[in-house]
Amino acid sequence: MATNVTLDNSDFFERVYKVVRKIPHGRVTTYGAIAKSIGAPQAARTVGYAMNASHNLPDVPAHRVVNRNGMLTGKHHFPGRDTMQRLLAQEGVMVEQDCVVNFKELLWLPEPLI
Template sequence: MKPETYTFFQNVHDVARLIPKGRVTNYGAIAKYLGAPRSSRMVGYAMNAAAGDDTIPAHRVVNRNGLLTGRMHFNTPHHMQELLEKEGIEIKGHQVIQLEKYFWDPMQELLR
C-alpha cells in the first residue's frame, strides 16, 4: 500500500471512530469531510479493510442510500445489520430505514 493510501485509510478510520452509537454516515460524507469529495470508493475500501477491527465501527458506514453495501466484509453477511440493530437502527432489506433520522454528517458535527 502506498504511504498516501495508508494515511488516507488512517484518516477514514479516525473519522469512523467518531460516529456515535446509534448513528450512521456514508462513504461520500467522510470523503467530503476529508477534503476528497470524489473519493467515496476509497472510503469504502478503507471501511472494508477495517471490518474485522473492533476499534473501528465500520458497521456505521453505509452507502448514500443507506444500503449496507459493506456487509459482505463482516464475519457473516448479517453481522453488520445485527450490530446496527443492536444500536437501535432500523434495517429492512439491507437498508437503513429513515436514513435522515440516523444520519451523522461529519461536516456538520465535527466543524462546529
C-alpha cells in the same frame, strides 16, 4: 524508525478511520460524507476500501457506514450473513431489505477537517 509508515497521519486510511471513529452510537453515515470531510469528495470509493482494512481495528465501527442510499452495501463483506444488520439492530438502528430505516434521521454528518 523509518520502518513504520502505515501509522502516519497523512495516510488516507488513517484519516478515514479517524472520522469513522467519531460516529456516535446508534448513528450512521455515508462514504461520501466521510470522503468529503477528509477533503476527498470524489474518493468515496477509497473510503470503502479503507473500511475493508479497518476490520482489524475494533475502534472503527464499519457497520455504521453505509452508502448514500442508506443501503448496507458492505454487509456482504462482514463475517456471517447479517452481521452488519445485527450490529446496527443492537444500536437501535432498524434495517429492512438491506436499507436503514429512518436513514435520513439517523444520518450523522462529520465535521469537515479544516
